[in-house]
Amino acid sequence: MDFYCRYVLGFRTLDEESKKNSIRKFQILGFRFNFQLFQASARIRLRFLFADLIMSIGPGESSIPENDVVIVGSGPAGLTCAIYLARSGVVPVVLMGDVPGGQLIKTDVIENYPGFQEVSGCDLMMKMMSQAEFLGTKFIYEQVNAVSKIDGGFRLVLNSGETLSSMAILIATGATHKKIGCPGEDDFTNKGVSWCATCDGPLLKGNKVVAVVGGGNTAVTEALFLSKFAGRVFLIHRRSGLRADKIMQDKLFANDKIEMIWNSEVTEILGDQALKSIRLKNFTDNSEKILEVDGLFIAIGTVPASSIVRDLVDTDDNGYIKAANTLTSCDGLFAAGDVVSGSLKQAIFAAGSSALAAKRIEEYLWMR
Numbered sequence: 001m002d003f004y005c006r007y008v009l010g011f012r013t014l015d016e017e018s019k020k021n022s023i024r025k026f027q028i029l030g031f032r033f034n035f036q037l038f039q040a041s042a043r044i045r046l047r048f049l050f051a052d053l054i055m056s057i058g059p060g061e062s063s064i065p066e067n068d069v070v071i072v073g074s075g076p077a078g079l080t081c082a083i084y085l086a087r088s089g090v091v092p093v094v095l096m097g098d099v100p101g102g103q104l105i106k107t108d109v110i111e112n113y114p115g116f117q118e119v120s121g122c123d124l125m126m127k128m129m130s131q132a133e134f135l136g137t138k139f140i141y142e143q144v145n146a147v148s149k150i151d152g153g154f155r156l157v158l159n160s161g162e163t164l165s166s167m168a169i170l171i172a173t174g175a176t177h178k179k180i181g182c183p184g185e186d187d188f189t190n191k192g193v194s195w196c197a198t199c200d201g202p203l204l205k206g207n208k209v210v211a212v213v214g215g216g217n218t219a220v221t222e223a224l225f226l227s228k229f230a231g232r233v234f235l236i237h238r239r240s241g242l243r244a245d246k247i248m249q250d251k252l253f254a255n256d257k258i259e260m261i262w263n264s265e266v267t268e269i270l271g272d273q274a275l276k277s278i279r280l281k282n283f284t285d286n287s288e289k290i291l292e293v294d295g296l297f298i299a300i301g302t303v304p305a306s307s308i309v310r311d312l313v314d315t316d317d318n319g320y321i322k323a324a325n326t327l328t329s330c331d332g333l334f335a336a337g338d339v340v341s342g343s344l345k346q347a348i349f350a351a352g353s354s355a356l357a358a359k360r361i362e363e364y365l366w367m368r
């Protein structure tokens with residue numbers, strides 16, 4: 001019964017008569033195709049009765065990983081996969097990382113997630129977390145330090161030094177914020193320099209002057225959000241055209257608290273105990289100027305959080321994992337969401353690609 005509950009889609013929702021029929025059909029199939037159920041490490045598994053297959057399974061039942069699937073990452077990709085797997089009877093373990101909910105937890109407003117005209121990233125992620133938990137997902141609030149291949153699956157070493165083993169893994173670690181790389185950036189991080197307007201913006205109320213760097217949707221969203229608190233907001237972009245969606249640009253240009261600084265980059269971040277000003281270089285005439293600011297928000301894109309599996313899977317030149325419909329070059333290791341090469345960096349895409357990952361993982365577990 002455990003086998004059916006864990007692996008046969010929808011079995012749990014069948015009535016008693018249908019369950020008996022399913023078991024009968026399964027016994028007939030087992031007779032025809034030479035397999036039977038057997039107990040291994042407190043689980044019920046399929047065993048094929050061909051001699052060579054029994055030998056390949058061997059006596060090593062103790063090497064069977066303790067988990068069916070471990071999901072690394074708790075953004076929309078990780079949690080969607082957990083929701084789908086949990087509903088199909090697999091018990092997913094999600095490694096939540098440092099910030100449960102991923103990048104979206106820090107996003108002020110999302111206006112393009114279907115079903116929500118407007119929702120805060122935090123609300124959306126809290127809903128996903130409670131849905132996954134309700135369905136039986138196990139959460140572990142730790143980061144993964146290393147992943148390696150072992151017999152029958154993978155071994156994960158956590159920050160605490162604890163280890164987990166799993167037959168399959170989903171890498172849904174997303175991407176982390178890109179740095180400018182100029183002098184002063186590290187010195188004034190959390191001392192006026194931030195990558196999260198939602199977290200730090202409300203501290204800059206009144207006549208404060210803030211600057212945002214970037215030209216994409218994140219930078220524009222951050223600038224609009226900051227304009228609710230600060231007296232003046234500068235948006236600094238290295239080109240003369242924004243990458244952000246037109247609807248976002250329209251809102252930006254209609255906001256009289258926000259001023260654009262085009263064709264410019266931040267070359268130095270200055271201050272003493274805390275940030276005081278930034279040095280700007282204009283590309284059109286190579287001129288430099290110092291702009292006094294109380295806060296600097298950097299929103300220039302992301303880098304993939306793929307280092308834990310860099311030795312196991314193929315990646316593109318920027319370190320994003322190459323995956324065809326969530327299948328990576330490493331058998332049993334799946335990837336979805338922002339960490340995947342060429343993915344549309346949108347919550348809905350992360351969620352959608354991860355629903356597919358859940359299907360692929362289910363098939364993978366079924367075939368083992």
Ligand code: NDP
Pocket residue numbers: 109110111112178179180213214215216217218219221238239242243265299300301302344345346
């Ligand atoms: P993007 O990659 O879209 O934009 C990054 C911006 O930073 C670009 O304008 C880029 O300039 C600039 N940039 C990159 N590197 C540097 C650098 N070293 N110095 C100065 N500027 C630099 O990243 P986002 O984080 O904005 O967005 C990521 C994805 O998430 C996108 O697909 C976006 O649409 C989506 N998103 C959607 C939201 C929503 O719909 N509500 C909200 C936030 C993000 P250049 O243009 O010259 O390359």
